[in-house]
Amino acid sequence: MRTLTSAALHGAIITLAAIAALRGTDPVLTVAVVALVVVLLTWFAALAGDEDASRVDATGTLAGLTLAIVGRSPWGNLLPVLAVQAVVAVAIGGAANALADQLGPTLVIGEPSMAAAAIAAALAGLTLAWVVLAIDGAAPAALAGVPAVVAGGVGPIALVVVFHPAATLGLATAGLLPWDVAAIALAASGVGTVIGAYAVSTLLPATD
Secondary structure (H helix, E strand, O other), X not given: OHHHHHHHXXXXXHHHHHHHHOOOOOHHHHHHHHHHHHHHHHHHHHOOOOOOOOXXXXXXXXXXXXXXXXXXXXXXXXXXXXXXXXXXXXXXXXXXXXXXXXXXXXXXXXXXXXXXXXXXXXXXXXXXXXXXXXHXXXXXXXXXXXXXXXXXXXXXXXXXXXXXXXXXXXXXXXXXXXXXXXXXXHHHHHHHHHHHHHHHHHHOOOOO
């Protein structure tokens, strides 16, 4: 229950931060805000971890997937975390869509191509796997902001949260990301994360 509560809060905060940041005036500031929020949430989650299990899995499904691959998080946590975060993010996205006129214009201009979404999401997933394993190994939580920088720097600014499946669904529900683009981003980020997790765990195996 604690993991799901934490996951719901993390999903809500990241989605809200992304929707708000995308209504700013500077793409660099948008990326910086999302990255900072992710860093703070990851740092807080990491405080609850121990030698037997990580708690960074509560920050998002891809983080949980990475940690499950290396045996640091139960596989059974993946679907519940995704479900609770998706419900929260879609609810927030729906509210933002309904209040679009009151919230004002966004930085999103045009629609990201599916190719751009696939590339940005795959790179963000690869980066996230490396970052999560590094933080789980006691690296600074500040690294958690790197996937947002990669996603926002490689692809259009609307793709800034493609490293977080629930937030991606939230942006699509809010009308800030086309659903077909969101779908390809979800698939590509998952593939990138799996490849990254296995690659890092193979190159740098844990020692007993």
